[in-house]
Amino acid sequence: MFNFNKGLFKMGKFYFLIALIALNYSFASAELAESRDSLRAFKTPSITISTNRAEERRSPVPFAQITVSEVERKHTLKDLPMMLSELPSILAFSESGGGVGYSNLTMRGFNQRRIAVLVNGVPQNDPEDHNMYWINFPDIASSVDNIQVQRGAGLSNFGFPAIGGSINLETSNFTVQPGATLETGVGFQQFGDNYEQNTSKYSIQASSGIIDDKYAVYARLSRINSFGYRDVSWARLDGYFLGFARFDGNLTTQINIFGGPFADGLAYNGLPKSYIKDKNLRRNNYNFWMYDSTGENVSWITVRRKQEIENFSQPHYEMLNDWKITDNVTLKSTLFFYSGKGFYDFDGTGWMDKNNFRLTPENGFPADVKDPENPIIRAFVYNRQGGWIPRLQLQHDNGTLTLGGELRIHRSEHWGKIRYADNLPANFNPDYKFYSYNGERDIFSFFAREEHNLSDNLILTGEIQTVLHSYRITNEKAGINYTKYINIDGDTVGNGGDLFNIHYFFVNPRLGINYNLDDKSNIYSFVAYTSREPRMKNLYDASSSYTGKKPLFKGEKMPDGSVRYDFSQP
Template identity: 45%
Template sequence: MKKILIQILLLQLFISFAFTQGKIKGYVFDSETRKPLPNANVYVENLALGSATDQKGYFEINNVPAGRINVVASFIGYAKQKKIVELAPQAEINLVFYLEPTVLPSQTVVVTALIASEKESPVVFSNLEKQQIKDFYTTQDVPILLSELPSVLSYSWSGNGIGYNYLNLRGFDQRRISVLVNGIPQNDPEDHGVYWLDMPDLLASAGKIQIQRGAGSAFYGPPAIGGSVNIITSNFSIEPKISLFTGYGSYNTKKHSIAINSGLIENRYSLYARLSYIATDGYREKSWAKFPSYFLSAIRYDDNMTTQIHLYGGPFEDHLVYRGIPKSWVKDKSKRRANLNYMDVTTRDDEIENFSQPHYELLHELKLSDNLILNNTLFYIRGVGFWDMDASWADTVYFRLSSPYALKYGFTTPSRNPGEAIARYFIDLNQYGWLPRLMLKHGKGELTLGAELRKHTGFHWGKIVWAQNLPEGLPSDYRFYEYKGAKDIFSFYLYELFKFRPDLRLMLGLQFVYNRYKVYNEKEFYDYNSGKWISNEFSVPFRFLNSKIGISYDLTQNINVYGSFSITSREPSRRDLYDASDGYWYPWGKKPNFEVKPDGSFDFTKPLVKPERLFDIEFGGGYFSDSYKFIANFYYMDFRDELVKSGQLNIFGDPIVGNAERTRHIGVELVAEIKDLLIEGFEIGGNATISRNKIVKHGVYVWKNPYTGERYSTPQRIALDGKRIAGFPDYMGSLRISYRKGGLLISILGKYVGDFYTDNFNLVPSNNVGGIDRKVDSYKVFDLTVGYRFDKILGLNNFELKIQINNLFNALYAGSGVGDEFYPGAERNYFVGVGFEL
């Protein structure tokens, strides 16, 4: 009887247990090729349950206990993917995994430490994945490719996206965006600019790009105001291969490249090398550019250690194009391609630029234990080159040829100005850096401790290359200015992502920043007021404590809400303090931005331009699933002493900025993505930004009233309270519609940018007597991409033909402007490329 009772009890338990179990099934695919991954491992976390996929990528796991469970898919050479599901008793759940290729373990640390993830990080971000980069990149620079992401605006000096290109995020220019490549800061330490042409064809070796919007979104580099851009290179593959690409397009644009990948050697080594050449005549007159480039990588895997080396760059040459056209020419096909110089005459043939900036990177990861990882990045960036500019406007005083200099340096005092002239501006830059980072995984989350140590030095000088009238005896190497600039950078940060529960996470970030500018060894110049020979030398330190706190909460499996608050400060650029190459000795030159002592000298302990300070509040939420994504984000950015454009340019075409006492930026960002809606392979994604960017309190002193034309005997203050801030559109948006079927891709992208002003007076013909128009009109641009890929044809693997037609409907527009100068976008243009593997 006992045996019968026990058997009945066991049977009841078995039946009860069986009826509380369910099934999980689905597929695992490669995220790039969308091909199935056979023999991938799919398992339930913390349970001895799992399955391998078949040749179609299909898996099935039976007898899974009901409840909230984590399902993980993994495959060698790919990043793991986890899905959290609620399994009801006797239910079946279908899952589809798209795994991202990666054979670089060290990148997992880069990604964990710097890259935000959906429903985990309370950060506003957007990604461009490797396949998207591969689909839509041909020759255009990084800002142009990123322009379809939320709140991103880009424009090109040459008009066709090759050469000098600029990125705005929420209206903030790239001097206030922290740009990183493999976690290494790319903003110039002295002027904070980003020169994308120093990294030609970088996108050909990029595996992922993430833009994080809002303040404090980068651990190091220049403090992020508008946000951060992090480019992760990913070059390695499991199998050896040789990839070739060639293409041709409008304005004699051409590209040729070859990439060699060794594959994984002895499960320990991998090598990668790419050589590229991009050249174009440019859309605007005399805007040609030639960009040879290289990217070399090597990696070694050890049991608990990974070491990776990168070397990339390219010595380029181009013709200068840095001035905009009058607004009245923007719609005029016969004039809009003009390339004007400083004096509004045709640019000379000998206004050229030569520059090279090789990047040397060492990325090292040491796994000290299962929960403790040490990552070190060492880098060296060397930049050397010059640009030759027309300087026919300059006189003997600017070139330091007047009598005091003639007497000092032993040449004849000139009797007339140089006349037609070309001046060479030379720079020699060196930057060293060490970025250590320690990541500790603990029971409730992850703690990251890190530091940034960088040292930058720059040697700057200018000389006359040629002039109509030069004084006798002038040395051939005579330099009319010369100085050295330097910057010491140190920061320490800690970052904690704390999980109270699986659905509730807290983010805490704290960063201490110390930056010190130096100018020294400046060539003496003659001060006509005091009758003395002087030079400027100073050292100015800045110290900041930046903080960020955020919270992320999963309302349901698919719905996440978040909020964050940041306090971020940023120092002005060294050029904002003193631009020694802009001609301080010259009557119209830019004086040092420091208080003046009673004796007329400068007090270099008291800069007049102040650091900007930002309080940023962000909150929003989203709905996430395999087929749908909807996100809404609200931001409120309150500034003290924001550095805003004055509407003027220096002699090199760069905007001159100054502090506004108080400004405010408020906006809403909306994002939607839908995949496989009704038709498999049909995708639609779009975004929109609505913002209001106002000066709360600010005024400038002018000699002439910009509205009435009245001239003053002494400078008068013009209040700008309530004006829109120059460079910030109130409306932006983009929409991409794509269809993929087999090897076919058809995609059309539409972008809209609302109007914005080019100075803070908000001048339009209706509000000033001179009829001045300083507003970039709103515009719409559409780009079409069509491609087809054959897995194998004529003995070639992954043969792909790609056609891009940009500005499909031939809109005549200006992408941006400063003051009275507007930068036109290219008319309808095309590029056709062919790529394949051996």
């Protein structure tokens, strides 16, 4: 049951995207088409896992594809963004400098928070901060069958808003013939004037082939090691993928389990621009640095400590179904669940004191407690997300009507502890959490798309999506005490319950047209209105509350100096 209180429906940031008329030429020869077909001839029957995929000469969106043969030729051990950077409008960089670990990309100048990423039609961006963490499924490229990149609003009618574009990955390594592949290799990178071995990969894959004309199983295990290019930016990535498929007459079912635990050394801060051309300086890894008053000379640095590490694991579980009810009616269903649990340890030296750590009398500590020295802070997160995405496709004389929905439920737990420090209070409890809270996100969406053949060469595509987002932060504590705030009505909120519960409702229409000039060229155009909900920290950065962060809602300062918040008005 949902309580839609007055004032809690808010319109967030929105974007109006217009694609200029684009002219597309296709020069695929019959020989090339035959070659590509032969590469896929040994695949089992496939599941069309997403209604978000564009079709050449039908869909009015700019897109590019990487086929399985291209993936097999290009992929070794580097993160997927490195391969995607070969496509138009995409740039990628590696935090470690070695292409293994944390890698990020931009599309059309937009960062990953504005790029929708789907694996088998399942949204992958983090529901709270919108970022995309490719490291959560190491070596996924080894199990990819096809990658499609759409630029702009595209055909993303569920999942996260595609402002910069969308990236759709399809996995399937089921083959008709059984077989196994063992792969091992090492990589070298230039350090100064020398080349050194700094990466390695070990992988085994196996496919059962078709069993009893009905079943297929595929499995992969892999490990990728990297010392990193920058100091203490190592990574150890363990990846796994297990797929099971059943092919019935009118029903196809696929179950996938994939992910991989990983550990790495933190390297997320950049370096001064002047370091780029110096072969030694550019390998440094600082957790903090700053310029002097001139803005040209580096006046202060803090070197990254070896104890600043991360451990995380996010297994993915999904069940995909294609049910051909009649010749003209098909039901597609995606059920999924994934959970991520882990921590990262970072240096608190020089900027954290006893008050930040909440080592205060109200939390049971003596008044004469001293500031901890050389602290290492552990930040923990535990995410769970599950959902269902059904789509009903209705074929008619003039095209296809698709009706669908999306239900996603996200829950998270966050806390921070002192992992290590000198000068701690006597009998300090190492399990003491100086901040903790729970985050909650619910997403409900309905969409409809009509792809209408106005003539043999002219296709009109119209679409509308309605989506409701809800945000909550609850159970927030500062030390051992629940946090409390006063709302605009003078009532206490928080105190172990919801700090806020706010909703965003959007309507996103799209309209496009494609005209095939001849058998080699086509022209298309589209217009789209896309809305994007805020990140959780745009409402309240609860993970940084110990540094003085407050809820980012409209407030009224009272004569006694207190603030009353209107938690319906961010």
